[in-house]
Amino acid sequence: MPRKALIKNYSRRQFIGASAASVLAVNYLPSRVFGANERLAMAGIGIGGKGGGDIGQAGGLGDVVALCDVDSKRGAGSFNRFGKAKRYTDFRKMLDEMGKSIDACTVSTPDHTHAPAALRAMRQGIHVYVQKPLTHTVWEARQMRLEATKNKVCTQMGNQGTASTGLREGVEAIQSGVLGELTEVHVWTNRPVWPQAPGITDRLPGQQKPDHIDWDSFIGPAPMRPYNGGYHPFKWRGWWDYGTGALGDMACHTANLAYMGTQLTQPNWVEPVTVGPINPETYPGWAVIKMKFPAIKGRGEITFNWYEGREDGKKKLPAPDYFHGIRPSNSGSLVVGTKGTLYSPNDYGSSWQILPKRGGNEAPKYEKVAPRLPRNNRGDGGMKEEWVKAIKANKPGIALSNFDYAANLTEAILLGNVAMKVGEGFEWNAAKLSSPNKKVAQFVTKEYRKSWEI
Structure with missing residues (x-):
């Protein structure tokens, strides 16, 4: 049932027992109330590649009424699969024309258009599922969290490791005390696996644009530049104007277990330990970023370390003695305590083991604690299932990577990219978004291109 029935549904299902004040105050209405067996009207923005999987999974939980992609060829699979859905290349037009008929929407575009699309949708009361990283800038991440709360919509970020039983058990292990006092986090990646510095440092020359691409909509809020196949598809990740580099692309996955387990929020210090040469077009070839997260009740200060890329052919990694003779995985994370270290050897935190503390010889014994987090273990599809369950129950917290969590994670991660450009360490006041x-x-x-402002 489309959202145009909002007031009708509210009157029928919720008026009895509600106070007059809550009924009259539109700002306090849920965006929509659904029956347990009611099908949501779904839309997808960015429906090729990963986006095809996202709308495919979400669409199986509702009825797909609208689809948008700047590339009709890459979006063809989804367009054909959901042949009754209305087609668009510009999400602004889709939301202007069909916003009242859409209950929930996936956003799986390049990073620079996540916030412009999702914020526009949320302001119309549409629930959103947004690919990682949540946004392109720190400020955008803050706006996403605020707008989700203001508009009382249910949200989820697409870092699918969150759904795995392994990650949730790992969070419980970290918080059990088996590692002792938590002191450090180390996260590393095999990215970048796309062109950027040092191989590419200059803007690409213009090429003839294929007819199946709406280039103006791809550029979106970024400064206009001529089409080149070196930007789209996929390779946009290494360009400042469109992507968020290795840190933005993967830390929402690879840091997720450690970030959630150690209950990090926002750092008060960010430092570029080492960064490859900076240019105005593409992300650097390597970086090591250090952040300090202040103590909270139950744990002390945590130092967070991120490693990406290669310098002179040598991969950036934590010191060898953290691994106790184990060959480091291509991507992974360490949570270091005074009694032991939790090592996860993959991007998604779905598997892990407990090692001795740094400098120690014996790993502490861990007896699995009683589950505190609900179990899902349905991977990427499970993320959509929890999101839809949250929508129907009107309980945003059912989706564990909702924007209260995911926006904080994204803000912290993207501060690392800020540090690369600043070139020196800086104090950070998260409450004021300032230094x-x-x-x-x-x-x-x-800055945002005219008509693409948020």
């Missing part, structure tokens, strides 16, 4: 270092402000947000 005493005057160089920082210009990289926390960005």
